[in-house]
Amino acid sequence: MAGYPLPIKRLISELGKLPGIGEKTATRLAMHVLRAPEGDARGLAESIMDVRDKIRFCQVCHNFAETELCNVCRDPARDTGLICVVEDPDALMAIEESGSYSGTYHVLHGVLSPLDGVGPEQLKLYELVERIREKAVREVILATNPNVSGESTALLIARMIGKLDVPVTRIAQGVPMGSDLRYMDRMTLSKSLQFRRDMEKEP
Amino acid sequence: MAGYPLPIKRLISELGKLPGIGEKTATRLAMHVLRAPEGDARGLAESIMDVRDKIRFCQVCHNFAETELCNVCRDPARDTGLICVVEDPDALMAIEESGSYSGTYHVLHGVLSPLDGVGPEQLKLYELVERIREKAVREVILATNPNVSGESTALLIARMIGKLDVPVTRIAQGVPMGSDLRYMDRMTLSKSLQFRRDMEKEP
Numbered sequence: 001m002a003g004y005p006l007p008i009k010r011l012i013s014e015l016g017k018l019p020g021i022g023e024k025t026a027t028r029l030a031m032h033v034l035r036a037p038e039g040d041a042r043g044l045a046e047s048i049m050d051v052r053d054k055i056r057f058c059q060v061c062h063n064f065a066e067t068e069l070c071n072v073c074r075d076p077a078r079d080t081g082l083i084c085v086v087e088d089p090d091a092l093m094a095i096e097e098s099g100s101y102s103g104t105y106h107v108l109h110g111v112l113s114p115l116d117g118v119g120p121e122q123l124k125l126y127e128l129v130e131r132i133r134e135k136a137v138r139e140v141i142l143a144t145n146p147n148v149s150g151e152s153t154a155l156l157i158a159r160m161i162g163k164l165d166v167p168v169t170r171i172a173q174g175v176p177m178g179s180d181l182r183y184m185d186r187m188t189l190s191k192s193l194q195f196r197r198d199m200e201k202e203p
Numbered sequence: 204m205a206g207y208p209l210p211i212k213r214l215i216s217e218l219g220k221l222p223g224i225g226e227k228t229a230t231r232l233a234m235h236v237l238r239a240p241e242g243d244a245r246g247l248a249e250s251i252m253d254v255r256d257k258i259r260f261c262q263v264c265h266n267f268a269e270t271e272l273c274n275v276c277r278d279p280a281r282d283t284g285l286i287c288v289v290e291d292p293d294a295l296m297a298i299e300e301s302g303s304y305s306g307t308y309h310v311l312h313g314v315l316s317p318l319d320g321v322g323p324e325q326l327k328l329y330e331l332v333e334r335i336r337e338k339a340v341r342e343v344i345l346a347t348n349p350n351v352s353g354e355s356t357a358l359l360i361a362r363m364i365g366k367l368d369v370p371v372t373r374i375a376q377g378v379p380m381g382s383d384l385r386y387m388d389r390m391t392l393s394k395s396l397q398f399r400r401d402m403e404k405e406p
Contacts (some may be wrong), residue, residue, distance in 0.1 A: 004296060005269040007257040011250040017243055019235050025223070031293060033220050033251055034258060034267070038219055041255050047214040048236055048248040054210045055237060064237070066208040090234060095208060 008034070060131070062107040062124045064089050072096070072104060075136065079103045081138040085157060087111050087145060095143065103141075106131065111149040112156060120156065128157070132164050142170045146191075211237070263334070265310040265327045267292050275299070275307060282306045284341040288331065288360060290314050290348060296347065305345075309334065314352040315359060323359065331360070335367050345373045349394075 003009065008030055015026035022176075035040035035043050057063070058070035061083075065071070072078055072092075082103025086092045092105050108123045132140065140161055144150035158168050175184055206212060213235055218229035236244050260266070264286075268274070274357035275281055275295075284304025289295045295308050311326045335343065343364055347353035363369050377395035378387055387395075 003274070003299070004292075005258060005267055005274065007250070007254045007269070008267060011254045014243075016246040017239070017247070018232050020228070020231070027224070027293070028260040029221050030254065031291075034254060036254065037219070040217075041251055044217040044220070045248040047210065047217040048244055048251075051233065051237060051245050052211045052241065053213045053362060055208060064208055066210070071206070071208065089207075090230070096206070109256075181284040 009160055058107075061105045062109060062127065063092055063105060077102070081136060082138055082141065083128070083139075083141050084130070085142040085154075086143050086151065091143065091145070108144070108153065111144055113149050122179075123153070125157065125160065126127040129160055129164070130164055132161060137166050140168045142168060146171075146173050226244065261310075264308045265312060265330065266295055266308060282307070284339060286331070286334070286340055286342075287344045287346050288357075289346050290353065290356075294346065294348070311347070311356065313354040314347055316352050326356070328360065328363065332363055332367070335364060335369055340369050343369055343371045345371060349374075349376045 004012070010032060011030045012023065015021055016023055018026075021029070032166050033044070034196045051160050052114055054056060054066055055064050056066075058065040058073050059068050060073045061070060063070035065073075067074070079102050080102075082097065083106050084092075084101060084103055084106060085106045086095065086200070087108055087110065088101070092107060106124065106128045106187075108125065108128075110118050110123050112118060112120065128140075140157075141153040141159055144153045154170055158170075161168050172195060173188070174195060175181065175188060181189065205214070214233045214236065215226065215229045218224055218232050219226055221229075224232070226262045236247070237306055257269055257271075258267050261268040261276050262271050263276045264273060266273040266275060268276075270277070274337065281320050282305055285304075286309050287295075287298065287304060290311055290313065292310055295310060298308075309331050311328065311331075313321050313326050315323065315326070316323060325367060331343075334340070343360075345357040345360055347356045357373055361373075364371050365372065375398060376391070377398060378384065378391060384392065
């Protein structure tokens with residue numbers, strides 16, 4: 001049985017290592033790479049190498065950065081008294097895109113996950129404690145995801161920082177905007193009731 | 204608003220050019236490329252360039268090849284008296300993987316699609332006619348897909364080859380093995396009735 005030539009097989013296997021890309025999709029992508037204009041294929045290959053060569057982590061918040069500091073930490077307009085703790089740069093970008101936050105961040109690069117061998121040492125936790133100790137921080141906002149690992153990580157951080165006399169808050173959990181209560185899961189509804197607010201406090 | 208650093212943005216945009224990869228998936232893949240072991244990222248980039256450098260088309264059947272001839276045409280065990288006409292190398296591979304064909308192929312690299320500006324000139328049709336003229340061919344099997352473009356391409360080829368006095372056949376259309384008639388579409392059922400066979404002819 002004659003298979004694809006070796007370079008195609010290798011490309012399919014390399015593409016198949018990407019998350020969520022099975023062999024069928026990898027084959028389809030490989031066919032595209034073979035047929036795409038030369039510049040597109042070269043552009044993709046170069047941008048992969050480029051991103052690895054040029055991207056490092058911010059010395060302060062561990063976000064992706066091209067220089068010693070990331071775009072957020074380099075911005076003098078950001079409020080350094082506020083630190084929003086996120087799991088990864090994707091969460092940071094999501095908050096940035098909401099356009100509703102002008103403080104700084106701290107990227108943990110993961111959450112506690114004992115089954116995957118991720119303990120406190122694998123996260124940028126001690127760096128966070130150091131940062132709070134060294135600089136004047138008014139508030140630490142815990143914005144890990146509202147799931148088991150995110151919650152337990154938030155709990156651990158709250159405990160670690162508790163001794164430092166800095167207010168620690170957690171992002172609100174409840175029904176998302178535009179949702180329909182009929183289709184909402186029980187946990188979310190339960191949280192939305194538990195954390196209900198007085199209407200007078202509305203800004 | 205601080206976005207991703209430029210090299211990440213570029214990688215997301217390059218990945219987003221791949222078929223079926225939207226911006227969200229491209230971002231997820233870019234994050235993976237950033238975090239994957241150095242060897243994986245380099246391997247992917249290299250295999251993309253490699254496939255473009257090393258893969259060409261078979262001089263005979265226009266399948267992917269590393270040398271002048273593809274793996275099938277180079278194989279002396281293949282029956283060169285049979286030519287199976289397929290739309291693209293993927294279809295060729297699917298037939299190869301079925302393990303039920305020992306003839307050679309002819310890859311059209313597309314099907315008639317006037318709306319996309321694909322006419323007979325864009326396909327390897329004249330090459331097919333030349334091939335049949337020059338070599339002793341016993342049968343041409345049309346294995347384009349059983350849809351509108353595939354059918355019209357098969358019809359055109361049948362007409363072009365009709366003058367050459369070579370038997371032209373079409374792959375069977377009917378209910379696929381393991382399927383359930385209840386869930387089969389009307390066109391397929393209609394074809395399966397239209398092309399019914401005598402039970403005696405069963406091998």
